[in-house]
Amino acid sequence: xxxxxxxxxxxxxxxxxxxxxxxxxxxxxxxxxxxxxxxxxxxxxxxxxxxxxxxxxxxxxxxxxxxxxxxxxxxxxxxxxxxxxxxxxxxxxxxxxxxxxxxxxxxxxxxxxxx
Amino acid sequence: xxxxxxxxxxxxxxxxxxxxxxxxxxxxxxxxxxxxxxxxxxxxxxxxxxxxxxxxxxxxxxxxxxxxxxxxxxxxxxxxxxxxxxxxxxxxxxxxxxxxxxxxxxxxxxxxxx
Numbered sequence: 001x002x003x004x005x006x007x008x009x010x011x012x013x014x015x016x017x018x019x020x021x022x023x024x025x026x027x028x029x030x031x032x033x034x035x036x037x038x039x040x041x042x043x044x045x046x047x048x049x050x051x052x053x054x055x056x057x058x059x060x061x062x063x064x065x066x067x068x069x070x071x072x073x074x075x076x077x078x079x080x081x082x083x084x085x086x087x088x089x090x091x092x093x094x095x096x097x098x099x100x101x102x103x104x105x106x107x108x109x110x111x112x113x114x115x
Numbered sequence: 116x117x118x119x120x121x122x123x124x125x126x127x128x129x130x131x132x133x134x135x136x137x138x139x140x141x142x143x144x145x146x147x148x149x150x151x152x153x154x155x156x157x158x159x160x161x162x163x164x165x166x167x168x169x170x171x172x173x174x175x176x177x178x179x180x181x182x183x184x185x186x187x188x189x190x191x192x193x194x195x196x197x198x199x200x201x202x203x204x205x206x207x208x209x210x211x212x213x214x215x216x217x218x219x220x221x222x223x224x225x226x227x228x229x
Contacts, residue, residue, distance in 0.1 A: 031215060042121075042203050042219025043158060056216065091157060095215070103148070104217060106157045 002026060004107035006092050012113045013082055020078045021110045025094030032075050033104060034067055035091040036060065043091050043106075049075060050097060082114045117142060119206045121220030129228050134191040136223035138204035145209035147187045148217065149178060153200040161189075161202075196227050 005024045013019050025032050030051050035043035046065070048056045051072040061067075064082075069075040079086055089109045095102035120139045128134055138147065146165040150158035162171055164180035164187060171178045177190045191198055201224045205217040 033215075033217075040221070042205070042222050043217075045216050045218070048215060097215075102215065103160050103163060105160060106150075108157050 004092055004094050004105055006090075006107040006110050008110055009108060010111045010113075012115065014115050015084060016081055018078065018080045019082060019112065020076055021090055021092075021112075023075045023077070023092030023094075023107060025073070025075070025092070026105060027073075029094035029096050029105075030072065031095045031097050031102065031104075032069055033093040033095075034075070034077050035093065035106075037089040037091055037109070038087075046077075046090075079112075082112075084114045087112055087114045117206070117208050117218055119147075119204055119218055119220040121204055121223060123223055124221065125224045125226075127226045127228065128194050130196060131193050134194050134198070134225055136189050136202050136204075136225075138187045138189075138206075138220050140185050140206050142208065143184045145184075145207045147180060147184075147207070148205045149187075149189055150203045150205060150219075151200050152203065152222070156200075158203060191225075194225070194227050196229050198225060199227050200225060 007022045032049045034046040037043045046058050046061050047067050049069040052069050064080045067077045089111050091109045092107045093104040095104045148163045149161040152158045162178050168182045169180040175192045179188045201222040203219050203222040205219045
């Protein structure tokens with residue numbers, strides 16, 4: 001399977017704990033995105049990488065959130081001191097910037113539940 | 116901020132009936148993309164519309180982009196149970212070089228009664 005993969009698929013944690021999610025994009029894709037989706041809503045943009053550079057962060061991304069893409073391949077999203085409001089599906093997507101309007105391919109997501 | 120409004124929020128149809136979902140932006144879009152998300156699944160890319168007035172077809176699905184590039188629609192002819200899911204439009208605005216940040220509508224959940 002050469003699609004976007006995410007790990008873990010599900011995470012249950014207690015409020016105040018730190019969690020980290022991983023995303024492996026499609027191998028030739030240089031762009032990587034993180035989105036958050038809550039029930040009944042569309043995905044909301046969180047942050048974007050081109051290669052290893054984080055080029056944009058949404059206002060939704062508080063200081064408790066940090067994302068990295070150290071070698072321009074996989075990415076991690078860490079949430080520190082989780083809150084119940086962080087419960088959501090965290091989606092990763094990747095694309096190739098060689099086209100004028102690139103198509104984003106989504107991974108299966110990590111569903112986070114904060115108790 | 117930039118946003119896309121999508122209606123209806125829900126649509127229940129009998130198998131064989133047609134279905135349409137509409138997407139609207141208050142400002143001109145660079146392009147619009149459509150995704151389908153099955154229950155419990157992740158968004159899957161369907162199509163991208165770029166040109167004013169563009170119409171694209173995929174079997175029973177017809178996608179349109181308005182002349183002013185502010186609205187779009189997805190029409191499914193003769194729905195089948197396999198069409199069940201949430202259909203999202205996602206807009207791109209080419210302002211400030213941000214030609215990558217998709218803004219999704221809230222989606223239309225389609226259910227089909229066999």
